[in-house]
Amino acid sequence: MKSKLPKGTAILKGQPGNPTPDIIDSSLAPLLAKEPRACEEFVAAHGPRLLSAARRVLGQEEDARDCVQETFSKAFAGLHGFEGRSSLGTWLYRILLNQCLMKLRTRNRQNEVALDPLMPEFDSQNCRVEASWQIPKDVETLIDSKHVRDQVRAAIISLPDAARDVLLLRDIEEFSTRETAETLEITEGAVKVRLHRARAALKKLLEPVYGSNGATAKGEPS
Numbered sequence: 001m002k003s004k005l006p007k008g009t010a011i012l013k014g015q016p017g018n019p020t021p022d023i024i025d026s027s028l029a030p031l032l033a034k035e036p037r038a039c040e041e042f043v044a045a046h047g048p049r050l051l052s053a054a055r056r057v058l059g060q061e062e063d064a065r066d067c068v069q070e071t072f073s074k075a076f077a078g079l080h081g082f083e084g085r086s087s088l089g090t091w092l093y094r095i096l097l098n099q100c101l102m103k104l105r106t107r108n109r110q111n112e113v114a115l116d117p118l119m120p121e122f123d124s125q126n127c128r129v130e131a132s133w134q135i136p137k138d139v140e141t142l143i144d145s146k147h148v149r150d151q152v153r154a155a156i157i158s159l160p161d162a163a164r165d166v167l168l169l170r171d172i173e174e175f176s177t178r179e180t181a182e183t184l185e186i187t188e189g190a191v192k193v194r195l196h197r198a199r200a201a202l203k204k205l206l207e208p209v210y211g212s213n214g215a216t217a218k219g220e221p222s
Contacts, residue, residue: 163198
């Protein structure tokens with residue numbers, strides 16, 4: 001059974017928009033008291049950005065809205081523990097990403113691929129064998145290309161949790177190495193290793209979609 005927002009809080013209905021400034025600390029008192037107006041303003045200020053991020057990560061509208069709903073529920077329940085080490089917006093954003101990653105882990109149980117077979121190959125001279133086609137360095141560029149979006153998203157989601165989570169945070173959400181490490185509670189070194197392996201695996205998975213016999217996908221840079 002899903003948690004409910006405080007009475008009087010509006011449910012998200014609009015489209016994603018530009019991030020709005022964080023609600024200042026002085027608003028915490030009415031939020032802690034769960035005053036309906038304060039709760040409505042809180043959701044209105046942060047909801048569009050959170051929904052946009054959830055859509056990017058999950059690719060499914062219903063799942064995205066569910067994660068935003070759960071994010072606000074957890075935020076209202078956990079406001080007493082908010083220590084102000086980051087802005088309210090950043091705190092909410094990290095709650096959302098954790099919700100999205102948990103959703104993906106649940107969804108991905110049946111279709112996860114093994115990572116090791118997707119790692120780069122080396123020839124007899126110990127030189128890395130590279131495909132003749134090129135993948136854009138920015139993974140988000142692929143997501144924005146409509147004709148390959150579904151295949152790329154499916155490939156990303158099929159990666160093991162550790163690789164997929166780092167790839168999503170670094171290349172889709174554009175977190176820094178430090179921010180990714182803090183969010184996933186791992187070392188920065190581990191982030192770099194996982195990201196390298198995730199990018200290599202993604203390139204291999206995309207060979208049927210993005211390159212065949214050395215050709216690049218139509219409409220993409222070579």
